[in-house]
Every structure is written in structure tokens, then in C-alpha cells.
Amino acid sequence: MEMLGKGIVSEKNRLWLYLTIIAGSFAQVIMIFPSGLRSQRGIQFWGAQFHDGLWHIAIVKKFVNFSFENPVFAGEKLGNYHYFSDLLVALVHIITRIDVFVIYYKILPSVISLSTGFFVFLLSKKLFKSEVAAIWSMFFVFLGSNFAYLLPFFGLGYPIWETNFWVQQPMSIYSNMPYALSVPIVLSSIYFLTKYLSGPRNNYLILSALLLAIAPATKSFTFFIFPGLFVISLYRVYKNKKFDLLIYFSCTLLIAILLMLPSLRFSDNFIYEPGWFLKTMIEAPDRMNWQDWSLRYQFYKSNNDIFNLVRFYITAFVIFFVGNLGTRVLAFVGVYKIRKLPHPEIHFLLLFSSFLLAIFPMFYLSSGIAWNTIQFYYYFLLFLGIYAGYGTYILLNNTRTKLYKIGLAIIIILFSIPVDIQTFYFYYSRPTGSYVTYEELEAFNYLNINGDDSDRVLTFPIGASFIHLAAYTGKTVFLGDEITAVLTGHDYRKRLDEINSAIEEREGFLKYLRKNKIRWIYDVTSEKSEILKNGNIKTSFKKGNISIYEVVF
Template identity: 30%
Template sequence: MGSLAWTLTMVKSGLVYNYGMGFWGPNGHDGIWHISVINSLAKGSLQMPVFAGESIKNYHIGYDILLAVIHKITNISANNLYFQIIPPITAFLIGLLVYRFVFLWRSSRIQAFCAVFFVYFSGSFGWIATLMRGEGFGGESLFWAQQSLSTLINPPFAFSLTIIFLGLNLYISTTENDSKKENGKNAGRLRNILLILLFSVLVQIKIYAGILIIIALLTAGILEYLKNRRTVLIKKSLIIALLSVILLLPTYDFLSGGLVFKPFWFLESMVATPDRFYWSKMASALANYRLAGNFIKLFFAYGLTFFIFIIGNAGIRISAFPWI
């Protein structure tokens, strides 16, 4: 049911109706863009499909390459792959991998089932804010984060989740087998290589997914070193970082500053933008405290905004916080 619910946001798009080809929601822009990129890549070209003579730069094309390869092998149209075939497969795999990951991590089928339920059906508390404003039920992304039912609207993001949870499952399995000294060195080496490759390709599927994984692994590696004096995870994270940079080279201009580090942007825009949570007094406070150098008040203002951001986006998932 969860996979079906997710897929409903995609399957109607890209089909021909009596009025022509239909696209719903963001697919009217994003979907058409991805179809163009897929068809261009299928021809063996890195040219920008909407700007003649320009190559694709500062854009992650891993998902589009995958669909272009499948299109070339099977001759299935890019439209059908993008809208009707890959989305339900991705949705199913995410649920399956989340269940297995949580079960391996927590050894609890109940927690694993709850995790899958939250993945498929939970949403933000944005509807409370819109109801209080007299705007009816809405506000899915009022606190910025994209919620469960809209996951497939951003297929590269959804596919990055598949890769992340596949990698996490592999990591837990590898760690458990290493601790039990099972399956020999060759099997362990193969799992480690696969883990490194999976996390390395993330930067070409969704750039921020790759960056977050590298930071998370490096942080975990440092903690592991401080606790057990083991450097294995640090080495893995550095190898993944190196391979990620290599994989970015064909499509990323490192001199253009394509990546921007602005950690509080979501918090600031959440309270400053009318189509988000919009709390003008807090937005003014954040700006004025920063300009005045009043860092104590700024700290508490950001703290409250961050609390709203987390709770608002989590929705009913806050019920799982005690078990994290």
C-alpha cells in the first residue's frame, strides 16, 4: 500500500491523453527536464539539452545515466521508465531496505514495521499551522522538508535513499560478520568494496546525500578511533570522499563554487518566507540579533527555530524519538 500511495504521484504523468501528454505538479518542469537529460545521455552526449553547445555542469546525472542505460538496453521509452516503471520499484525497495535496516539495528520487528509505516505514510505538522490560519488542510512542506508521499516527485532523491539504505544494510551486515569473524576475509573484502562503491556514486545521484554520508562516516570513524583506536571507518570515509571527487570531475566545475555552505538558510527562510511557516517577528529577531552581535539571544532564537523545524517536519514521527 505504501509503494502504491507513493507511486500515485508519478504514474499519471508522461502518458498521452485526449488533450496531449499530461504532466502533474513538478513533473511539468522537473520531469520534462529529466526526460530530456536521459534522452541526451542515451545518445552518448553530455550536452545540455536546453542550451545548444553547452555541456551539463554542476548537476548530478547518476540517476539519469542509469535510466539512459536501461533505455538503451531495453528500448523502453524514457517516459515510461521515469514515470511508470522505476518509481514503484524504488518505492518498494525503500520500504524493504528500511525494514531490514531497522530490524538488523534494533532486533525488533515492531520497530521495523513502525519505521516502514512512518516512511510511507507520515507527514509534517504543517496541516496544524494551516488549519489555525484558516487555510484548511495543507502545508506539507511548510517546515521545508519534503514529506513521505511526495518522495517520488524527486526521483534522484528517492533513488539516493535506496542507495543509502542499501549501504547501511551492508554496513551493519559487514560489522556483524566482522565481529563474529564469519565468511572469511574475501567475503568481507567484497562487502567493503561494494559499500565504498555504493556510497561513492551517491554524489552523482544526489550531491547532498553523498556529502552527508561522507560526513557521517567520517564522524563515526573519529568516534570509533577515540573509543577503540580503530581507523578502518576513517579510511573508508576518506576513500569514499576521494572516489566521490573523481566521479564529480566530468560534470562539476570546482572553480565556480557550485556548492554553498549556509547551514542556517532553512531556518531563516522558514520563518521569513510567506509560503513557509512564516513568523515575521522571529525572522526580524534573527536578523537584528545577528547585526547587533547579540549572540546569546541569537543562540536561543536559532534554538527555538531549530526546535520548530525538527518537530514540525517530524510530525507523528516524534513518537519514535524515545527509541532513537
């Protein structure tokens, strides 16, 4: 850390750099670090880590065995998926032999947060020519949050403040590991592009291109950076007669598309649904829960009152926009000075991309899980967090006395972190309800010892999620999770109906198992015990309510 500080920051600001990057990294990592640890009840997981985290672990296990099969939808290739974060974990495991769970839940988050802080500082310092502004940018990127703590004063809101305005805040970044990893990748790419524009050196441009090319394979939503990149490339050709950025753009886009091809499925990924997030933010019980305005909306709509409908959506958008930004609205304090800053191309790239990222979710939903498009807003908050650092720097510089400056800085910090504090309290004020029990671990261990990596497992009850089985055994679950099946473009309902039909036929059930190469049946209910009474389906393991059967081929 000392060597890092000496290289990029002056001695007078070094302590603030250390404090900000350590505090910010700690605040993010502490939200994922306890997941995967042992407790009295079993292996504990917090928040989304039991489902989403173990989904990534299951994919990592497949990659380790050089398989691209969907771990919870046997026989189908993994599609519609940004795979690079899982591939990275698999590569680190293959090289180091460190446990996959340790890499995913401990090492990778620490590296991501530290590198995010590092590149936020470097990029902000380059753009704003101020170490103080860069440190404030780090603060907002790490700890900036929304204004949801104000809602209870108006009798509104959901007890969990973080997503009252829909958008998840930076402290919970590791509930979405692909997004988390994409942040330092995107920031470092833009930083090296900025370095190249400062004094053309091809190695910076090549490094930037390679990083940006892998960004969409890490998180597909980063494709939204390319339109702004295309515009500044054309402008550079027009103004300076230089084609370097246009070549950079073309090569980067081509490589990005090629890297996405292995998992790309050409389908309708987005649904045109303008204002959906605004309307649901107002009326949903787990968002603002503003029932008075929800009833007004219904009245305006039933009476075709266009004027008041427009007024409703404008009001909702202002609340959504300002509410999600929180103290990051300070980004607009310094907007009028951006023209005087160096690297206008990069400022245009960041602000134009921010505009696209903010507008797109206002009109489109995802065809899989409708609200997935809200993740575009994560990048908007990231970029505005960087500019909020500059806005805060301008605001403090215009404060007359040192005492007022310190007081204002404290107020900004205090108004920024209430939601972070509440999020932390919500996570750790009560035990998690998500565990992999020790009985399950014993059953999984049995499958690991007696099965092959290519084995397929049918699970009971049909329709329940068994991602944790795939994560701990590396086996492929025949029908393991509806959400991930839908997201990756598979027909979950069709396979579910096929299994139920085979069960009802009884005589055809064994034939169905053999046809689909299902070697194991993992049952935690015993509700299908009659159908499993077959000389070719043998009980192999039983512990508590868990039974494992082996299908004899």
C-alpha cells in the same frame, strides 16, 4: 512477494510487512504515475514533473546518444549535476528498448519504493533486533509527515500543508528523482556495512563501498555521510587496531570523487546565510505566514534587540524542527536505549550524519537556487524516520494492555497522515495545468523525423522554458531554461543578451545562427516574424501557433 516475506520476516509479521510496503509504495508512486499519460488536452504532467521530470528525460535522451552536452544550453557540457539516475534510465532504455517515459515515470519509481521499503526493513531489523520496530520504521519512512495540519487552528499556514515548514515530505519523493534513487542506494550501503561488522566478510564491504561510491553521483548531498564514516573508521583504528574501515572509507571517497569529476565545477556552491530558512518560514505567505512574528522580528532588528532576536530564532528553530518531524519526534523516545543496541558504529554514523544534515541548512544556502540546501533535511527526516520506528516500538511495549496498545498505534497513524491525505487531494482534486499539447507533439515529431540528434534549436519567445522540446526530440535547445542553466553553472543572462543583440542587428542574425550551428527555429509567438523573413530561413512546419523554420547553411 511471498518469497521475499519468507526470507526476512516471521509468519506472524508477514502480513504487516506486506501491507506497509504496498501502502507506502503506492502512496509515493501514485504521485508520479499519472504523469506522461494522454488526456483530451495532451500529455499531462503533475506538479514538478513538467519541469524537473522532463529535464531529466532531456538529459536521458542525451546520454542515450552518448552525449554529455547540456540539453537546454547548447555547446556546454553538463556541469554541477548528479547524473547517475539519468544514466541508469538511459542504460535500461539501451538494453531493453523500453520507452524512456515509461521507465522514468512508471518502472523506476516502483522499483525505488519497493527497494526502499525492503532495505529500511532489513537495516532497521538489524539495528533494533525487532521486526515490529522495523515495520514501524518503514511506515515513518514512507508515510511520516509534518504537523502543518495544526497551523489552521492558530490562523496560520498556507493551504498546501506539505511545505509549510519548508521541507517536502516523503510522499512527494519523486519530485526529486536523484534524491529518491539515492535513498535505497544509501540504505543498502549502510545495511551491507552493518552485515560486514556483524561478521567480517569482504564481499559485504566491497558491495557497500561500491554502492556508497555511486551515491554522490546520484545525489551530491550524500557526501555528508562521509564525515561520520571517517570518524568511526578512526575510532576502529584506535580501539581495535583495525584499518579495514579506514581503507573502506578512503577507497569509497576516492571512487566517489572520480565519478563526480565528469560533471564537477569548482565554484562557490554555498552562501553563508544563517537563519534564512527560519525567518522565511515564519514570514513567507506560502509558508507559515505568521505576520505578527514577522513584524516583531523587524522591530527587534531595527532596535538591535539581541535578546529578543535570539528568542525569535530559537522559537523559529523549535517550530521548524518539531513541525517538520511530525510524529517522527517519537525517534527521541528510544534514544536513551541506543547504547544497549548492537552496532554502535552504525548508530553513530546515522545520528552524527543526521546532526550534520539538520544543522547545515540552518547556516548555508545554495548559490544557484537559494533554497536547494533544504534538501539536506530530506535525509535527516529519512534517518529520523528509521529511529521513529524504534521509538514507537518502545512506547507501545511500555503500554500495559493490548487495547491501549492498539489505540495508541491508531492514534500515531492518524496523527501521521493528515498531510499525506491533503497532498493527495490537492494533486487530484483538480485537473493539472501542465500539458504537452497534441500540436506540440506533432511539431516535435516533425523535428524527430527531419532532424539529427545533434541539431540545435533556437526557441521563441526568448527566455521561456522549452525543456519539453529537448525531452521529446532529443535536440539541444540553444537557450532553453533559466533555472537549469543557473543550477548547472552557465551564464544564462550573457547568452540571452547575445541573442537579443543579434536580433536587433537584423543583418547579423543569420550570421549568429550559422556561427552557433543553429539549424532550427521553433516559434510559438510569431513576435519575431520580421527577423525570420530571410531567404536562408525557410518555413518548414506550421500548425496552430507553432512555426518551425530551418536555417540554410
